[in-house]
Each structure stands twice: as structure tokens, then as C-alpha cells.
Amino acid sequence: MRQSIQRLEDQILETCSKNGRKRDEVKLVAVSKTKPIYLIEEAYAAGLRIFAESRAQEFRDKVNSLYADIEWHFIGHLQRNKIKYVATSSALIHSVDTLMLAEALSDYATTKAIEVPILLEVNTSAEPAKFGVHPDQAQEVYLRVQQLPGLKLKGLMTIAPFVSEEKQIRKSFSDLRKLKDQIMAHLTDQSNFELSMGMSQDFQWAIAEGSTIIRVGTALFGAREAF
Numbered sequence: 001m002r003q004s005i006q007r008l009e010d011q012i013l014e015t016c017s018k019n020g021r022k023r024d025e026v027k028l029v030a031v032s033k034t035k036p037i038y039l040i041e042e043a044y045a046a047g048l049r050i051f052a053e054s055r056a057q058e059f060r061d062k063v064n065s066l067y068a069d070i071e072w073h074f075i076g077h078l079q080r081n082k083i084k085y086v087a088t089s090s091a092l093i094h095s096v097d098t099l100m101l102a103e104a105l106s107d108y109a110t111t112k113a114i115e116v117p118i119l120l121e122v123n124t125s126a127e128p129a130k131f132g133v134h135p136d137q138a139q140e141v142y143l144r145v146q147q148l149p150g151l152k153l154k155g156l157m158t159i160a161p162f163v164s165e166e167k168q169i170r171k172s173f174s175d176l177r178k179l180k181d182q183i184m185a186h187l188t189d190q191s192n193f194e195l196s197m198g199m200s201q202d203f204q205w206a207i208a209e210g211s212t213i214i215r216v217g218t219a220l221f222g223a224r225e226a227f
């Protein structure tokens, strides 16, 4: 575990410096979905404090059985009836993929008198099998979600298309970056707009294209069983 963390850290650092970016501009989120508690404990012992899960019950169970100073992120498709497992203990929900889900989260947050930090997920590759708002609608949805009480909308998230071609993958990241620029022109608060993009296979390209949060599972914990 220490070795894979070190290797990843070296790669992140090198990619940052190659692209004129500072290491602290890119947050590493360790994706621990499907992985057992003991592996998360190992990663924690090696210094990692930010973990992400993509299934609501698994998220809740791991939050309850692990250290209180872990920052938990939620990155999976969230059904409205499972908001209660996730909303209170998430430092960030990356995967708000419809206006309807945002509204349901807003209702929940208002009832509980909490503020839920979220990102809007954009389907940059427009693959029908993927979740996320269509890029053409992203700005409009973003500005509407921003008005909803109980939510703190902090930026955009995307998952690159499942292809091996660098050009296609980078395009989905640069498209998200362009959306950020478009949307920011309409915002009064221009600080800290997050771009959650980049996974084990493509985080270097994502950093080159302006990512501020990378979500890395396999490169840290090894391959997952079919999921």
C-alpha cells in the first residue's frame, strides 16, 4: 500500500510540475469502493485521509466503522430514497446528475438544517449509458441548482469515455474545463470552482486539462472484482 501511494504521489507531482501546476491545486481522493475495511485502514495508516464510495449503503457502513477524521466523498449514482445514507456525512457528493436529484437533496438538507456540498455531474462524452446532465444543458442546470437552499454547489464532475484514445479522453476533460469557464462568467463568487476529473487510467491528462480533484481507485488498491 505504501508503495502504490508513493508511486501515485510521484506521478501526480511530476504531472503537476510538467503542467505548471502546484501539487496543492490537485486533491487526491482514494476510491475505496468494494474494498475491505482493512485495506482502507492500511491506506489511512500510510497517510491518506480522503476516501470515496459509490454505493449508498456501503458508504454508510464504512463511515460508521472507520476513523472519524476521514473525509468521505460520494461518487456513485444516487437514488433519491438513499439520500439519507449519504447526505449528512459527505464532505462532497460528486455525482449529482439531474436537477431532480438536486431538488430532492435540497429538500432533505432543508429539513435537516444542514448544508450539503455537491458537484454537478456532466456527461461530457454524451454516452447514453452514462449518468450526468448533457453538456448543452449544464450551464442552465448549474445556475438553477445554485439557487436551491441547503446545497453548496462547488463545481463540475465528469467521467471520461471508456476508450483508450488519448484525444477522445482529453476532449471530455477540456470540454468540462470550457464549461467551467462559461459558467464562471455568470457567477459572482469566482473562487474555488472544482473540476472533479481523472481516474487511474487518465488522471495525468486530467491534471493537464485543469482537474482540481482526481478520483483514483485501482492504482492504489488494485483491480476490483466485477462491479
Ligand SMILES: *Cc1c(COP(=O)(O)O)cnc(C)c1O
Residues within 6 Å of the ligand: 031, 033, 054, 075, 076, 159, 199, 200, 201, 215, 216, 217, 218, 219
Ligand atoms: C470507480 C470510480 C473511480 C475510480 O476508478 P479507477 O479506475 O479504479 O481509478 C473514479 N470515479 C468514479 C465515479 C468511479 O465510479
